[in-house]
Amino acid sequence: MSARRRLRPLRTRLLVLIGLALVAVCAAMALTTALVQRSYLLGDLDDRVDSAATRGLGGARLHPERTADLSFLTASGHPTGMLAARLDDDGDILAAEVVRQDAAPRALTDAQRTALADVAADGAMHTTSVPGLGTYRVTVAESDGTRVLAGLPMDDVQRMISGMVVAEAAVAGAGLAVAGGLCAVVVRRQLRPLGRIAATAAEVSRAPLDRGEVTGLTRVPARDTDPASEAGQVGAALNRMIDHVESSLTARRHTEERMRRFLADAGHELRTPLASIAGYAELMNRGTDPIEPLLAWRRVSAESARMTGLVEDLLLLARLDEGRPLHSAEVDLAAVVAEAVRYARAAGSGHVWRLELRLDHAPSVLGDEARLRQVVANLLANARAHTPTGTRVVAVVEAGDDRCVVRVRDDGPGIPPALIPTVFDRFTRADTSRARSGPHHGGSGLGLAVAHAIVSAHGGLIEVESVPGRTEFTVRLPLAVTLPAAPSPRAATVGQRV
Numbered sequence: 001m002s003a004r005r006r007l008r009p010l011r012t013r014l015l016v017l018i019g020l021a022l023v024a025v026c027a028a029m030a031l032t033t034a035l036v037q038r039s040y041l042l043g044d045l046d047d048r049v050d051s052a053a054t055r056g057l058g059g060a061r062l063h064p065e066r067t068a069d070l071s072f073l074t075a076s077g078h079p080t081g082m083l084a085a086r087l088d089d090d091g092d093i094l095a096a097e098v099v100r101q102d103a104a105p106r107a108l109t110d111a112q113r114t115a116l117a118d119v120a121a122d123g124a125m126h127t128t129s130v131p132g133l134g135t136y137r138v139t140v141a142e143s144d145g146t147r148v149l150a151g152l153p154m155d156d157v158q159r160m161i162s163g164m165v166v167a168e169a170a171v172a173g174a175g176l177a178v179a180g181g182l183c184a185v186v187v188r189r190q191l192r193p194l195g196r197i198a199a200t201a202a203e204v205s206r207a208p209l210d211r212g213e214v215t216g217l218t219r220v221p222a223r224d225t226d227p228a229s230e231a232g233q234v235g236a237a238l239n240r241m242i243d244h245v246e247s248s249l250t251a252r253r254h255t256e257e258r259m260r261r262f263l264a265d266a267g268h269e270l271r272t273p274l275a276s277i278a279g280y281a282e283l284m285n286r287g288t289d290p291i292e293p294l295l296a297w298r299r300v301s302a303e304s305a306r307m308t309g310l311v312e313d314l315l316l317l318a319r320l321d322e323g324r325p326l327h328s329a330e331v332d333l334a335a336v337v338a339e340a341v342r343y344a345r346a347a348g349s350g351h352v353w354r355l356e357l358r359l360d361h362a363p364s365v366l367g368d369e370a371r372l373r374q375v376v377a378n379l380l381a382n383a384r385a386h387t388p389t390g391t392r393v394v395a396v397v398e399a400g401d402d403r404c405v406v407r408v409r410d411d412g413p414g415i416p417p418a419l420i421p422t423v424f425d426r427f428t429r430a431d432t433s434r435a436r437s438g439p440h441h442g443g444s445g446l447g448l449a450v451a452h453a454i455v456s457a458h459g460g461l462i463e464v465e466s467v468p469g470r471t472e473f474t475v476r477l478p479l480a481v482t483l484p485a486a487p488s489p490r491a492a493t494v495g496q497r498v
Contacts, residue, residue, distance in 0.1 A: 014191075018183045019176070026172040034165050041157045045137050046125045048079075053141035053150035056084050060148050070097050070105065079152065083108065083116075083133070087140065087147035091121050096149070098133065121147055127154065193224040193231040197238060204242060209249060217242050273303035273310075313446040317426065320453040326368035330480045333363040333404050334397045336373050341395050344380040350389035356396045363399040366480035367458045375454050375462075378447040379408040379473050387412030399479070406475040415466040423464055424452040451475075 055078075070084055078099045085096035085108075093113050097105035108116070111131045119126050121140040128151075129135050135158070138151030203218045219239050226232030277300050334357055345353040365372070376395070383393045387410050396407040415423060422428050427445040455462040460477040 014187050018187070019180055022176055022179050022183075026176060030165070030168040030172055033168060034161060037164055038157075038161050041160060042137075045152060045154065045157055046139075049125065049137050049139055049150060049152050050141075052078065052082055052084075052152060053139050053148060056148040056150050057141040057143055057146060060086060060146050070095050081133070081153040083130070083136065083138075083149075083151050085113075085116060085149040087121065087149055089145065089147075091117075091147075093117060093149070116149060116151075119149060190231070193229070193235065196221065196224055197231065197235050201238060204245075209245070217246050273307040276300075276303040277307075310446070313450050316450060317446070317453055320457050326371055326454075326457055328366055329369065330364050331367055331369045331372055333365050333372065333406065333477070334359060336369065337376050337395050337397050337406055340373060340376040340380055343377065344384060344393070347381075348384040351384055351387070352390070352392040354392065354394045356394060358396065358398045361399055363397055363404040364480045365404050365458070365477045367477065368454075371454045372458070372477075375451045375475065376406065376408075378451045379475075382447055382473075383408060383410045383412070383471075402479055404477050404479055406477075407472055409470065409472040411469055412471060414468040414471050415464070420464060420466060424448050424462070 070086065080099055080101040083096065083098040086094040088094055093116060096108040096113050096116060098108060099105050108130075109132070112133065115128055115130050116138065119128060119138050119140060121142060123139065123141065125137055125139050127135060127137055130151075133153065135154045136151040137154050138149060140147055140149050142148075197220050200218050200220045207217055219242060220235035224232060224235040225239060227236060281300060338355055338357075341353055341355045344351075380393065380395065383391070387393070391410050391412045393408065393410045396405075396409070398405040398407070419428070426449040428448070452462050455475055455477070458477055460475060462476075463474045465472050465474075
């Protein structure tokens with residue numbers, strides 16, 4: 001089903017609701033107008049009836065003894081169709097006539113007199129139906145014992161009201177037709193952006209998001225993302241959602257690529273020592289030369305140690321990725337760095353090692369001492385492995401108000417600029433510009449990744465800046481804050497204050 005067809009029920013419902021609202025408004029206006037006009041016309045008729053009754057009463061009072069005298073009806077000014085009657089004290093009709101056009105008044109029939117007999121002599125206006133004459137508005141006027149009934153026909157008023165209702169109905173119908181047409185045009189125009197938005201959503205839903213390269217998904221046109229309209233807000237929200245989906249899928253694809261590359265690198269790194277172990281084991285089995293088994297055994301031990309270190313690094317990274325807490329205690333970072341520098345000096349005597357302590361107070365941090373020592377050792381080992389003999393390596397410890405900073409700086413050839421963004425990724429290796437000549441190889445490429453993971457697990461930050469002749473790794477860790485009644489340091493987790 002197309003987006004246009006899906007929008008038809010909405011368009012129909014909107015038109016129906018608008019039509020009902022217009023009908024209700026027109027009906028209310030017509031009814032109000034009719035009631036007001038009817039009230040006005042009846043008021044005017046009542047005034048004329050009252051005036052006629054007053055004039056008739058004035059004429060009857062000239063000859064009160066003539067109880068059946070209606071000669072006053074022959075006077076000028078009485079409208080055609082006016083009827084009048086003389087009443088006795090009991091309200092019975094003594095005489096009743098109706099004014100005719102261009103003729104003398106005519107006496108009412110018995111049936112007509114009977115219809116008027118029910119009119120109360122209370123001075124109020126009454127509506128009664130007179131056989132053969134129609135509906136009348138009548139009243140009774142009384143003065144000094146003289147009673148006169150007067151009435152005027154309501155046919156003209158009723159015809160005017162009926163005509164007005166018919167005219168209003170015709171005008172309302174025409175207005176509803178015009179308004180309905182305009183509303184249909186406006187609703188159709190206003191729903192066009194929703195149709196385009198629905199078409200965009202349908203096209204995105206057909207995209208193969210589960211496979212292939214997910215880029216260039218269709219977006220809602222800019223003209224349909226105006227925040228000043230409801231449809232524009234929906235279009236903008238859909239574009240943001242599509243952007244989020246596309247970025248999430250891209251991130252997932254990159255994660256999968258990194259995972260595949262990680263598994264490939266890990267397999268390659270593990271295959272190398274395993275191949276060496278297998279080769280030297282075969283050499284040991286031959287046993288042709290008593291010296292060869294001893295050398296082979298040493299190589300097997302070295303490759304086993306290398307493989308063990310690699311597996312331990314991989315397991316550590318896996319534990320940190322899972323968010324497992326490390327042991328936590330207050331650690332004197334200056335002592336950790338000083339010890340690491342002594343070990344580095346012993347392992348790399350060809351380098352110039354220096355320790356600088358720029359401290360106003362003890363640089364105590366909260367964390368796992370063994371892992372923090374591993375961070376510093378990895379940074380120093382990275383400087384030793386990737387710089388030539390004679391390179392000067394300086395380890396600096398600084399303590400600020402809330403941070404302890406460790407810097408490892410060397411004056412070697414530097415890191416290639418293209419490698420800096422991925423220097424903390426797993427199995428990242430420097431090229432030959434930082435490869436050291438000599439018997440040492442470049443390592444597995446996990447040292448900096450492990451350092452980055454450990455520092456992040458401690459709530460810290462590790463950065464690198466490198467230009468030819470100066471490479472500096474900076475580690476920032478939060479200082480420990482000791483609070484009263486703190487739990488045991490060995491029971492605390494990383495990030496807690498004890």
